[in-house]
Amino acid sequence: MAARLMDGKAIAAEIRQELMVSVAAFLEHGHPRPCLAAVLVGEDAASQVYVRNKQRACEQVGIDSQLHRLPETTTQDELLQTVGNLNRDNGVHGILIQLPLPSQIDETQVLDAVAPLKDVDAFHPTNVGLISQGRPRYLPCTPHGIQQLLHRCEVTTAGRHAVVIGRSDIVGKPMAMLLAARDSTCGPAVANATVSVCHSRTADLTDITRQADLLIAAIGRPKSITADMVKSGAVVVDVGINRTDEGLVGDVDFAAVREVASQITPVPGGVGPLTVAMLLFNTLSAARHQHAHQNGESPRS
Ligand code: NDP
Numbered sequence: 165m166a167a168r169l170m171d172g173k174a175i176a177a178e179i180r181q182e183l184m185v186s187v188a189a190f191l192e193h194g195h196p197r198p199c200l201a202a203v204l205v206g207e208d209a210a211s212q213v214y215v216r217n218k219q220r221a222c223e224q225v226g227i228d229s230q231l232h233r234l235p236e237t238t239t240q241d242e243l244l245q246t247v248g249n250l251n252r253d254n255g256v257h258g259i260l261i262q263l264p265l266p267s268q269i270d271e272t273q274v275l276d277a278v279a280p281l282k283d284v285d286a287f288h289p290t291n292v293g294l295i296s297q298g299r300p301r302y303l304p305c306t307p308h309g310i311q312q313l314l315h316r317c318e319v320t321t322a323g324r325h326a327v328v329i330g331r332s333d334i335v336g337k338p339m340a341m342l343l344a345a346r347d348s349t350c351g352p353a354v355a356n357a358t359v360s361v362c363h364s365r366t367a368d369l370t371d372i373t374r375q376a377d378l379l380i381a382a383i384g385r386p387k388s389i390t391a392d393m394v395k396s397g398a399v400v401v402d403v404g405i406n407r408t409d410e411g412l413v414g415d416v417d418f419a420a421v422r423e424v425a426s427q428i429t430p431v432p433g434g435v436g437p438l439t440v441a442m443l444l445f446n447t448l449s450a451a452r453h454q455h456a457h458q459n460g461e462s463p464r465s
Pocket of ligand 1 (some may be wrong): 253303306330331332333334335336362364365366368369382383384387403404405406435437439
């Protein structure tokens with residue numbers, strides 16, 4: 165029987181609806197409207213689409229957004245100056261540096277320059293450190309979105325074997341950390357997994373993926389997870405977004421794996437919309453944190 169579809173688009177719409185209510189409540193308490201500032205350097209077509217989608221999503225839930233467009237030839241100093249200005253601007257709560265950056269820019273130095281309280285992507289070493297110690301301030305958007313997806317599709321990970329393919333700082337590594345943690349924003353049932361992390365140097369990848377109760381593919385290679393790599397009844401989450409002649413394609417051979425898995429995410433319409441929804445979630449959290457920081461209160465108020 166074909167796997168049940170995990171409809172990321174519908175779940176993201178549900179989360180945005182919840183956020184709209186939370187933003188309205190935040191404003192009713194007299195707090196300023198949360199604001200996300202996106203920094204886009206250069207003319208990358210995909211990046212422009214991503215930023216536009218994020219801005220539109222902000223509007224839908226009542227979050228303000230700003231777009232700071234810089235030319236492809238921007239220098240490191242100019243970009244750091246822009247980030248510094250946004251750090252100092254009390255009207256900006258979240259800063260998003262759209263990746264990739266042009267080759268003359270040192271990406272790590274720029275991401276490290278974002279004030280940790282405004283780091284809504286959760287890339288700053290301070291925020292990564294807090295996650296690794298089990299006391300997160302912000303969660304990285306894609307792994308957090310996947311956790312929400314699993315929770316809302318009633319997938320339990322506690323005691324299960326989760327295999328994450330990919331060890332990037334953006335997806336694979338934080339995903340593994342969240343799954344192996346003792347608790348999550350959705351409770352301990354969507355944490356406490358036994359986690360294997362695979363990468364390009366993994367020997368016998370298929371041997372490992374076939375043991376997975378939950379398989380998360382974040383590789384960036386179209387259709388590289390085939391049906392023979394998946395245990396019958398496994399839950400399969402496809403993070404990959406690959407532009408091919410066939411259009412957008414995931415890392416999983418969807419048509420074939422769907423016949424083996426119990427639940428599976430499509431591409432597009434799976435993880436992508438959740439990543440955007442959790443960026444909005446983090447922007448509201450950032451506004452709460454900054455309000456609390458300025459007033460010496462708890463961020464939950
Ligand atoms: P990276 O290129 O940073 O990481 C890819 C990972 O896959 C690396 O760890 C790499 O191993 C591993 N890998 C590459 N080839 C193989 C292989 N043959 N077998 C096993 N592992 C392999 O990519 P990202 O993590 O940034 O993104 C992954 C994918 O997810 C991309 O398609 C990206 O577009 C997409 N993405 C989607 C998002 C969404 O919202 N849906 C958000 C972010 C990313 P090694 O470390 O050894 O090089």
